[in-house]
Amino acid sequence: MSKDIILKAENISKQYRLGQVGTGTMAHDLNRWWHQVRGKEDPYLKIGDTNDRTTKGTSDYVWALQDIDFEVERGEILGIIGKNGAGKSTLLKILSRVTAPTTGNIKFGGRVASLLEVGTGFNGEMTGRENIYLNGAILGMTKKEIASKIDEIIEFSGCERYIDTPVKRYSSGMTVRLAFAVAAFLEPDILIIDEVLAVGDAEFQKKAIGKMQDISKEGGRTVLFVSHNMAAVKQLCTRGIVLEDGGVVFDGDIDEAIQQYLDVNFDISIMYNTELRNDVAHIKSVEVLTNLKSFYHDFKEDLVIKINLFSPEILIQPAVSYQIVSVNDEPIVHELNLGKENMFCEETGTYELISEIKQLSLYPGIYKLNVFFADNFLKKKFDQVLNACSFEIILNEKRDYYYSKGSAMYKEQNTSWKINKID
Known part of the structure; x- marks a missing residue:
């Protein structure tokens, strides 16, 4: 034919x-x-x-x-x-x-x-x-x-x-x-x-x-x-x-x-790992846990971000923040871990921070992570990870309300943090 x-x-x-x-x-x-x-x-x-x-x-x-x-x-x-x-x-x-x-x-x-x-x-x-x-x-x-x-x-x-x-x-x-x-x-x-x-x-x-x-x-x-x-x-x-x-x-x-x-x-691994270091405070790894267990993530579904940190010293006011940015490096979401209920690094060692964003509301497209680790008391930035862990938001056709009148590219996200001491 x-x-x-x-x-x-x-x-x-x-x-x-x-x-x-x-x-x-x-x-x-x-x-x-x-x-x-x-x-x-x-x-x-x-x-x-x-x-x-x-x-x-x-x-x-x-x-x-x-x-x-x-x-x-x-x-x-x-x-x-x-x-x-x-x-x-x-x-x-x-x-x-x-x-x-x-x-x-x-x-x-x-x-x-x-x-x-x-x-x-x-x-x-x-x-x-x-x-x-x-x-x-x-x-x-x-x-x-x-x-x-x-x-x-x-x-x-x-x-x-x-x-x-x-x-x-x-x-x-x-x-x-x-x-x-x-x-x-x-x-x-x-x-x-x-x-x-x-x-x-x-x-x-x-x-x-x-x-x-x-x-x-x-x-x-x-x-x-x-x-x-x-x-x-x-x-x-x-x-x-x-x-x-x-x-x-x-x-x-x-x-x-x-x-x-x-x-x-793009780096589509949705994971970031640094080399092993034990002399300075640093970000050891970053991982994006999408609901589809892959590079793709459904619109309006919960997104989990895991950040592993290491500090060889006790920190007074440790702070971790991350940005979700577009492929054009425009910051879309910014989340900061700070406050007495979120204190960590009261001992030396490795900590795992888990940030969960409920019903992430971003337009379909590709996004990346910027992650920052600092001490607010010392006014010192220890480490940063830029343009890592790319993932793509895709539209679930069952969610027609996404296109309803007045929908916004970004609404205030409902985010929670959990902290675990690993070693």
Whole structure:
């Protein structure tokens, strides 16, 4: 049985010159032209660094993408994942024909709609209704076809009250709602969605993912989806491509793709151990006990964090605190063990501190731990553990109230501490 390929990318590469627009100088453009008229290869294709944003590099040229090859079948939902700067957005811009590749070509089997940035393709001076007709015309639809869908688009977007107001007065969330509704309901053969859905609230994200699943299963349309939210990627996609430094490092089953991404970018051991030391007070180990006994943890379930400490001396006011931080190093939860009821290190030796957070209420996503050990009396910090014990919050579909009106990213957590002397 032959495959129904709707999109084929062959040898896609994209080169940029740092700090410049285009090739940067007239001399370089003339050099390219001179090689072209003589039937020779572009001389600048042989130079340039790979797309590693963490290193300085030795060339003014950088390959944002290099030698990308893949095929997408009709009706497939493909997740494209990778760390910031891996080349995801550049690839989607090429697939959306916003920019052209330096080398390679793409073959399409249908019309493409894309949602790359908030407000892309919208005219701020026009009303929401007028922008629906404008975007439909860009997709090649007739006015009659657009009119037959406009009521569904407006209802899905949730912007009915403001549909005849100029888009420039919309919030970013309202703009994304309307833009997604237009892209999804005007029946493109290929729908390309970048991280922009993260701007919307939780209720809309759930609706958007459900709609993408529907148009793929029922409409036989293809979706390319980029996100750093692994729970959304896992829920929506069946196949994944992992990009690293502008190249494809994995193409296959979505679960394996997510695992590849996590292996490269995160410490997923959910445990941290230091080397043995007996001369100074320090953190010996940190462990996250998820309810699923793995890297994953269900939303609204209790989370247990175990911290083992060693002190070679008696401490007057020992203090241990930890932060749960996002993958972007934003502190989300901060808990501090301090007070007479939580005293420890009244003797030398090793102590185990167990912190239990009841019904942890964080949005689905990947989180890490920062742990600190200090003595408040001496105003001295003994040790710290940063970016350890990564774990991912996933949504249990039975908990629909998570998306109820007024739900917050972080509510005050109910936390308890227990202390045990080990030796």
